[in-house]
Amino acid sequence: MKVTIKTYNAVAYWRWDAPSDDVCGICRVQFDGTCPNCRFPGDDCPILNGKCGHSFHLHCVNDWIQTESSRGLCPMCRQKFEFEAE
Amino acid sequence: MSVDERKIAERMLMLELKEIQKENWVNAEAQNGNLFLWDVALVVLNPTSLYHGAYLKAELKIPKDYPMSPPEFRFLRPLFHPNIYKDGKLCISILHQPGEDEMSGELASERWSAAQRIFTVLISILSLLDDAEVSSAANVDASVMLRKDPEGYKRIVKENVETSKRDIPAGFQMPTSMDNKPPPKEEEDDDFWCDSGDSDFGADSDEDMIFGRVFSACGSRWQAAD
Numbered sequence: 001m002k003v004t005i006k007t008y009n010a011v012a013y014w015r016w017d018a019p020s021d022d023v024c025g026i027c028r029v030q031f032d033g034t035c036p037n038c039r040f041p042g043d044d045c046p047i048l049n050g051k052c053g054h055s056f057h058l059h060c061v062n063d064w065i066q067t068e069s070s071r072g073l074c075p076m077c078r079q080k081f082e083f084e085a086e
Numbered sequence: 087m088s089v090d091e092r093k094i095a096e097r098m099l100m101l102e103l104k105e106i107q108k109e110n111w112v113n114a115e116a117q118n119g120n121l122f123l124w125d126v127a128l129v130v131l132n133p134t135s136l137y138h139g140a141y142l143k144a145e146l147k148i149p150k151d152y153p154m155s156p157p158e159f160r161f162l163r164p165l166f167h168p169n170i171y172k173d174g175k176l177c178i179s180i181l182h183q184p185g186e187d188e189m190s191g192e193l194a195s196e197r198w199s200a201a202q203r204i205f206t207v208l209i210s211i212l213s214l215l216d217d218a219e220v221s222s223a224a225n226v227d228a229s230v231m232l233r234k235d236p237e238g239y240k241r242i243v244k245e246n247v248e249t250s251k252r253d254i255p256a257g258f259q260m261p262t263s264m265d266n267k268p269p270p271k272e273e274e275d276d277d278f279w280c281d282s283g284d285s286d287f288g289a290d291s292d293e294d295m296i297f298g299r300v301f302s303a304c305g306s307r308w309q310a311a312d
Contacts, residue, residue: 075199
């Protein structure tokens with residue numbers, strides 16, 4: 001028997017490399033969702049994994065780091081917030 | 087202040103208020119639907135607390151850029167307490183911006199951060215009541231009395247507690263026990279409370295760390311004026 005595929009629909013899903021029930025420590029939204037400023041999850045609203053082991057939405061932690069009082073420290077563990085280069 | 091910031095804060099506060107309203111040790115409401123101004127009352131349920139049975143009304147002002155900046159908290163009926171100013175404001179490190187008063191001796195780890203919540207603030211305030219920091223007082227009289235005349239101090243606190251009961255709203259059912267237990271600490275991360283490696287101090291006892299550290303360092307530093 002010979003089958004000819006005429007058409008197909010490809011479906012894929014993605015998720016961040018983070019535990020699925022994990023939420024951003026700043027906005028408390030799941031990492032698979034967006035920071036409160038964004039509408040579409042994905043590359044437009046990435047997550048940032050700190051070297052200290054704490055992850056946040058890039059936009060959330062950016063807002064925090066930009067406040068003078070944060071002194072560049074992770075809001076969870078107060079170590080200097082540094083992240084792994086991809 | 088951007089519109090976005092305000093919206094973010096509003097969304098978070100709405101969720102937090104809902105969450106907090108499930109707790110029986112606090113009675114919280116947004117003033118006229120304004121999520122940036124809350125009427126709260128702390129109900130002291132712990133039977134071993136000096137403040138057991140108190141209904142402590144307070145006002146919570148939340149900045150538009152929350153959670154980047156801490157809320158302001160003020161007891162409407164000021165309590166006689168070493169770390170409470172006569173205007174009802176509190177001296178407690180969690181309400182301080184991490185950057186301000188460098189000389190206070192407060193550790194950065196005890197200050198406000200974007201990972202803190204109204205919930206954690208209220209818990210810290212409750213634990214400050216029975217765990218006053220006498221060495222740096224917002225109310226020096228209270229601080230002196232707690233050290234020199236603890237019985238007299240207790241009497242005044244009892245009066246404060248009785249007075250506070252006048253604020254219990256008609257029809258409000260005072261919870262009698264801690265039956266709805268506070269939910270487990272949100273941060274399960276093991277090293278959350280650890281001092282960062284570059285900290286020189288912080289070898290304090292672990293006892294005050296049940297709900298996270300409460301540390302207060304305002305007003306005049308206590309001088310041994312015996």
